[in-house]
Amino acid sequence: MRNQRTGISRRTVVQAIGSVPLLAAAAGCQRALNQSDVIVIGAGLSGLNAALTLESAGLSVTVLEGRDRVGGRVQSLRNIPGSPEVGGTAFSPGYARLVDAADKYGVELLDITPVIPYFFDRQVILKDQIITKEEWPESEHNPxxxxxxxxxxxxxxxxxxxxxxxxxxxxxxxxxxxxxxxxxxxxxxxxxxxxxxxxxxxxxxxxxxxxxxxxxxxxxxxxxxxFGSMQRTLVANNPIKAHTAKNGNMSIPEGMANGLKTEVRFNTRVTGIRSNGGGVEVHCEDGTVHRASRVISSMPISTLRNVKIDPVLTGDQELAVRTLEYQQINQLHLVAKKPYWEEDGMNPNMFTDSLAGMVLSEHKGETPEDITSITLWLRGERAVWADSVPEEEAISAVVADLERLRPAAKGQLEVMGYKSWWHDPFALGDWEVYKPGEISAFASAISPPHGRIHFAGVHTALTNRGMEGAMESGERAALEVLALS
Structure with a gap:
């Protein structure tokens, strides 16, 4: 794999998507008389991008993070060969803000275009029946x-x-x-x-x-x-179709955090935000109180609803925070002691209707062919079930189902990691899910400021999704603050 830059600028992306205009930053911002000018809650991509934007304009920023790491829902499992991702798996060169951040903060990007064909090639198993590509068009299971x-x-x-x-x-x-x-x-x-x-x-x-x-x-x-179609259009003439960061995509928020003038305050869980005409107080579980002129919350709505906000949210914004649900999704990461797919002659990737779900091989070795680990994705009803039972029971049942479907794998699978975003106390789900009627009811009401409280996070992005949406939202929230400073 080679490290190359894309040649796609943010201007190209903005022109391509017809982005909603961002507020212009106000010049000559005055420093507030508080502990810091702005408090940013959350050290994921959105919070870090907001903090860096504010610092570049001369404001002092305090970043509070409940976890003991940066990245939020961008997390790389570095105990597993190839550092597979449990969130933010890959990104195209069209993620211009993210690519720019990697370049600015010295994070090496890898071209994973050669492994894309492996990702889109999967063995189909339905009703315990192995169906080959040749058999699929005439299969009784094909509707x-x-x-x-x-x-x-x-x-x-x-x-x-x-x-x-x-x-x-x-x-x-x-x-x-x-x-x-x-x-x-x-x-x-x-x-x-x-x-x-x-x-x-x-x-x-x-x-x-x-x-x-x-x-x-x-x-x-x-x-x-x-959004997916837009990204494919942006890279249509680019030889690089997808990136990951060396040592895992978490390297990007880590690089961004290293670029801050002050260190992120880890293990600082926010329990309350109180604002008035003169400033904002952020109260934390450890008893500390942080003061600033304004605050940017990049917390997902699933956790923001557990924070006491004074004055309270109202109208459609309150409805959104109270009701918007988040995705249940689980990942099981395995390492094969020997390549069982060579023994049974089947593709290691699988699309199944059984408990094993979607099985994908991770190609993060020296060559595109190298398989470094196996990831099982539990979505939909599987994730709901897995989150309802003890973790050990879920892992055991899923591994047993994979071994049942692939007898050659029996005894060859080493469990290296398991992630339930639903049970992550700082996420309570992977990403927001709008039910029918909810977009027209309150989607546009989520991002506007509430007094001195501003909101970031991918759930507030209007024109991008995923990691680029998080970056967009942090930039927008920071420019809102600068325009009012």
Missing amino acids: FPEQFRKIPPYAYFNILMGAINPLKTADAWIKPENAHLDISLHDWLLQMGQSEETIQLAYNTNPTHAVTAKDISALMSMNAGF
Whole structure:
């Protein structure tokens, strides 16, 4: 793998997506008379980008982080060969803010384009039946329309969304004229001529978001689909299609944190935010109180709702914080003692309708062919079940199911890591999931400031998703503060 830069600038990205204009930073900002000018809650990508932007304008910043590390939901498992990710798995060169940050703070990026073909090649196992690529078009388990029967089940939904997605701009998902699309993904797919059987296999078996297609707004899926299409367009003429950071993507927030003028205050869990006409007080679980002129919270809504805010949130913003739910998703990371896939002659990657879920090999070795570990993704109903039982029981059952499907793997799997974002006290879920009707009800009400409290985090991003959305949101919140300072 080689380290190359992309040649894609932030200007290119902004022009491509028609980004919502950001507030211009105010010149000559005056320092507040408080302990610091601004408190940033959370040392993930959004919080760190906000803090760095504020410091570059001359403001003093205190960054509070409840965990003992930076990165938030960007986390690399460095105890496993190749440092696989449990959040923020990879990114395209179109993630301009993220790529710029890596460059600025000395983080080496790896070109993982050569491993992409391995990711999109998977063994299909349905109803315990192994189905080859050649058998799939005529398989009794294939419910797809005649012209699409050659498409594998793990690729069908993304291909379909790319073909029929009605959204044409990055912020179209929150436009009032598209509110009629704020129905369940299930109902919209039925309107588009898809059968119940197709929806069950192509989406519900290993859902990208929510538990089933009935639990997510079609607008959210359309927004995710448009963002993916936009990224593919941005890199269409670029030989590099995807990056990871050397030693794991957590290296990027670590580099950003090292660029701060003051150290992040770890293990500092926020319990209350109180603001008035003169400033803001942030109260923490350890009894400390931090004061500033303004505060930026990059906490996910799932944890923000447990923080006492004074004065209280009102209207649609309060409704959003009280009701917006987060994704349940689990990962089991394994290392094979020997390459069992060579013994049984099957692809190590699997798309299954059994407990093992989606099985993906990690290619993070010296050559693209090298398999360094195996990741099992538990989504939808599997994740709900796994989060309802003790961790040891979930791990044992999932490993047993993989060994049942692949007898050659029996006794060859070493458990190296397990992650439930639902049980992470600083996340309480992986990412926000808008149910039908919720985007038109309160999506645009989440990000506006509440007095001296400003909000960042990927859930407040309007035109980007994932790690780039987090970076966008931190920049926007910082520029809001600068414009008012």
